[in-house]
Amino acid sequence: xxxxKITTLTRTLFFIVTDIFFIALSIWLAFIxxxxxxIPVQYFSLIYKMIGLAIIxxxxxxxxxxLYSFSWDYVSANEAISxxxxxxxxxxxxxxxxxxxxxxxxxxxxxxxxSYILVFIFCGVLRFSKRIYLRIxxxxxxxxxxxxxxxxxxxxxxxxxxxxxxxxKTSYYPIGFVDDNPMKKGVLIHGIKVLGKISDIPNLTxxxxxxxxxxxxxxxxxxxxxxxxxxxxxxxxxxxxxxPPLSEIIRGHVSFKILKDVEVExxxxxxxxxxxxxxxxxxxxxxxxxxxxxxxSIGSExxxxxxxxxxxxxxxxxxDETGIFNISRELEGYFPGLxxxxxxxxxxDKEKTNKIFEQFRPEIIFHAAAYKHVPLMExxxxxxxxxxxxxxxxxAEAAISFNAEKFIFISTDKAVNPSSVMGTTKRVGEMIxxxxxxxxxxxxxxxxxxxxxxxxxxxxxxxxxxxxxxxPIEVTHPEMKRYFMLTSEACLLxxxxxxxxxxxxxxxxxxxxxxxxxxxxxxxxxxxxxVLDKDITIVFTKPRPGEKLFEExxxxxxxxxxxxxxxxxxxxxxxxNLEGLEEKIKNLENNISNSxxxxxxxxxxxxxxxxxxxxxxxx
Numbered sequence: 001x002x003x004x005k006i007t008t009l010t011r012t013l014f015f016i017v018t019d020i021f022f023i024a025l026s027i028w029l030a031f032i033x034x035x036x037x038x039i040p041v042q043y044f045s046l047i048y049k050m051i052g053l054a055i056i057x058x059x060x061x062x063x064x065x066x067l068y069s070f071s072w073d074y075v076s077a078n079e080a081i082s083x084x085x086x087x088x089x090x091x092x093x094x095x096x097x098x099x100x101x102x103x104x105x106x107x108x109x110x111x112x113x114x115s116y117i118l119v120f121i122f123c124g125v126l127r128f129s130k131r132i133y134l135r136i137x138x139x140x141x142x143x144x145x146x147x148x149x150x151x152x153x154x155x156x157x158x159x160x161x162x163x164x165x166x167x168x169k170t171s172y173y174p175i176g177f178v179d180d181n182p183m184k185k186g187v188l189i190h191g192i193k194v195l196g197k198i199s200d201i202p203n204l205t206x207x208x209x210x211x212x213x214x215x216x217x218x219x220x221x222x223x224x225x226x227x228x229x230x231x232x233x234x235x236x237x238x239x240x241x242x243x244p245p246l247s248e249i250i251r252g253h254v255s256f257k258i259l260k261d262v263e264v265e266x267x268x269x270x271x272x273x274x275x276x277x278x279x280x281x282x283x284x285x286x287x288x289x290x291x292x293x294x295x296x297s298i299g300s301e302x303x304x305x306x307x308x309x310x311x312x313x314x315x316x317x318x319x320d321e322t323g324i325f326n327i328s329r330e331l332e333g334y335f336p337g338l339x340x341x342x343x344x345x346x347x348x349d350k351e352k353t354n355k356i357f358e359q360f361r362p363e364i365i366f367h368a369a370a371y372k373h374v375p376l377m378e379x380x381x382x383x384x385x386x387x388x389x390x391x392x393x394x395x396a397e398a399a400i401s402f403n404a405e406k407f408i409f410i411s412t413d414k415a416v417n418p419s420s421v422m423g424t425t426k427r428v429g430e431m432i433x434x435x436x437x438x439x440x441x442x443x444x445x446x447x448x449x450x451x452x453x454x455x456x457x458x459x460x461x462x463x464x465x466x467x468x469x470x471x472p473i474e475v476t477h478p479e480m481k482r483y484f485m486l487t488s489e490a491c492l493l494x495x496x497x498x499x500x501x502x503x504x505x506x507x508x509x510x511x512x513x514x515x516x517x518x519x520x521x522x523x524x525x526x527x528x529x530x531v532l533d534k535d536i537t538i539v540f541t542k543p544r545p546g547e548k549l550f551e552e553x554x555x556x557x558x559x560x561x562x563x564x565x566x567x568x569x570x571x572x573x574x575x576x577n578l579e580g581l582e583e584k585i586k587n588l589e590n591n592i593s594n595s596x597x598x599x600x601x602x603x604x605x606x607x608x609x610x611x612x613x614x615x616x617x618x619x
Contacts, residue, residue, distance in 0.1 A: 019058070019059060023055055034110055046105060046106075050111075054090070061090045062083075062090075079127055145172055149195075149201065151179075152216035161174050171212075176208070177194040178196050178201060201228070212240070225242065283495070286312045288311065288363050289306050289315065290317065292318070292347055292367050293410075296320075298410055299366075303327055304331065305495055313339045324343075364404070366410070372412075374423070385425055388429060389585070396444065399436075399442050400436060403440070408447060408494065408497070412449070413449065421601075427610075431581060433445070435581050442503075445503065445504075449508070467530070476543055481514040500568075505570050507568055508569045510567040
C-alpha cells in the first residue's frame with residue numbers, strides 16, 4: 001500500500017511540475033508569436049504576472065477534473081475531453097480576472113487565445129506521449145510474436161488490444177478483428193482492422209497465417225463462444241484464449257493478463273445473467289454481511305461478489321484456516337478500503353457463533369457452510385447431520401436472537417426427493433428456514449440450484465486430473481445427467497434472490513438444460529486435443545450410494561412462479577406440517593450423540609418421509 005501511495009504521489013507531482021513548465025512556455029510563446037519574436041520591453045513584467053495567474057487557475061482545475069489521477073498507459077479520449085473542459089474553464093476565469101484588472105493587464109487579447117491553444121496542445125501531448133511511444137515501439141516489437149486474431153470488436157476487444165500494444169511481455173501480434181456486427185466491418189481500432197465475421201476465421205487463418213485466437217466477448221453466451229471455438233478448431237488453431245465472463249472480472253477492466261484457456265465450462269449453457277444491480281446495492285451497501293463457508297467454492301465467490309457492493313463489514317467464517325487466509329488476502333488486494341473480519345470457527349459451536357453475532361451484529365447472513373460430497377456423507381451420517389442441520393439451526397437461532405435482517409440458505413437440487421443423506425440434510429435445512437421465518441422479524445430465504453462448474457471436488461476437476469494421467473475417464477452411467485452453472489453466475493443470482501426475498505421463499509435458479517456427464521467428458525477430451533478411444537477412453541462404473549441418474553429441481557407436488565428475474569423462480573411449496581418439527585429435530589439430536597447410523601437414518605425419515613436412503617438405482 002505504501003509503495004502504491006508513493007508512486008501515485010510522485011506521478012502527480014511530476015505532472016503538476018511539467019504542466020507548470022508548459023503553462024509558462026505557452027504564455028512566453030504566445031507573446032513571441034504575437035510580436036513576431038520581438039517582444040516590447042514593457043510587456044516583460046506582464047508575462048510573469050499572466051503566468052502566475054494562469055498557474056493559479058489551471059492547476060487546481062486540472063486537479064479537480066482528475067487530470068492527475070489517470071492511467072498513463074491507458075489514456076483515452078475521455079482524458080482529452082476532460083483536458084479541453086478544464087483548459088476552457090481555466091481560461092474563461094483568466095479572461096474575467098484580466099478584464100477586471102484591465103488597468104494592470106494592458107496587452108493584445110489575441111495573446112490569451114494563443115496561450116489557450118498552446119496550453120491545450122502541450123498538456124495534451126504530455127498525457128498522450130507514453131501512449132504514442134508505446135504504440136510506436138509496440139509495432140516494432142510485434143515481429144517476433146505470434147499472429148493473433150481477436151474475436152469481438154467491442155469494448156473488451158478494444159481493451160485487450162490496447163493492453164497488448166502497451167506491453168512488452170506478451171506473445172500476441174494482433175493482426176485483426178472479426179465481429180458479426182456488419183456495421184463494424186472495415187473499422188480501424190487502434191490501427192487494427194475488423195476483417196470480417198466469425199465464420200471468416202478459417203479463410204483469414206489461411207491467408208494471414210494466424211496462430212492464436214483471443215475470444216473477447218465476456219458478456220456473450222456459450223453459443224457464440226462455442227461457435228468461435230469451432231471455427232478456430234476448423235482452421236487448426238489450438239492456441240485459443242478467452243476473456244472470463246464479466247461476473248468474474250473483479251475490477252471491470254479487461255486486459256490480456258486475465259485471459260484464460262478455453263475450458264469446458266465456457267461452452268456449456270453459459271448465458272448472460274441480467275441483474276438488478278441497484279436492488280442488490282441497496283440490499284448490501286453499508287451493512288454488516290456474514291458469509292459462512294467463506295473458504296469454499298460458493299462461499300469464496302459470494303465473498304468476491306458481495307465485496308463489489310461495498311458492505312460496511314464483511315465477516316468471513318470457515319473451519320479451513322488456509323482457505324480463509326487466502327480469500328481474505330485476495331479481497332484485501334482488490335478492495336483495500338473494505339473492512340474484513342476473519343473467523344476460523346465451526347458453525348456447530350454454539351458459544352463461538354453467539355459471540356461472533358453479539359460482537360459484530362451481522363445484518364445479512366449467507367449460509368454456504370456445508371458438507372456436500374454425497375458418497376462421503378453416506379459413510380459419515382452423524383457428521384453430515386451435525387454440520388448441515390444443527391450448524392444451520394445454530395446460525396438461524398443466532399440470527400433471530402441478534403435481529404439479523406435476512407438469512408439466505410444455500411440449498412441444492414439434491415434436497416428434492418432426496419436419496420442421499422447430504423440431500424436430506426439440506427432438505428431439513430430448508431424446513432428449518434421456513435419454521436424460523438415465522439419466529440421473528442428475520443427473513444429466512446432458501447436458494448436451490450444444481451452443480452457448480454469447476455467447484456472443488458466436482459466432476460470437471462476430477463476429469464481434468466484423469467485426462468492428465470492419460471485416462472481412463474470414469475463416468476458413473478451413460479444416462480447420468482446433471483444441471484450445471486458457473487460459480488460466479490450462481491452467486492450473483494443468490495445475491496439477487498436475497499435482495500428480492502421477503503421471507504419464507506425457496507428460490508429455484510434456472511440451470512438451463514441438464515447435461516449428460518458422458519457428453520461433458522467427450523467435450524473435455526476434444527478440448528485437450530485428444531481423440532476418444534484412440535488417445536483416451538471412457539469407462540462406465542455404477543451409481544454410488546445416494547446418487548441418482550438425474551437430479552430434479554422440484555418435487556412432484558411443487559411448481560414455480562416467475563419472478564422479475566427470468567433466471568429465478570419461486571417454488572410453490574406444498575403445505576408442510578411444521579408442527580412438531582422442533583421435537584423431531586430434538587429426537588434427531590439425541591440419536592446423533594449415540595452415533596448410531598440406523599437410528600439417525602430413521603430419525604431423518606421421520607422428518608422427511610420423501611427420503612429414500614440407499615436406493616439410487618430407482619432414480
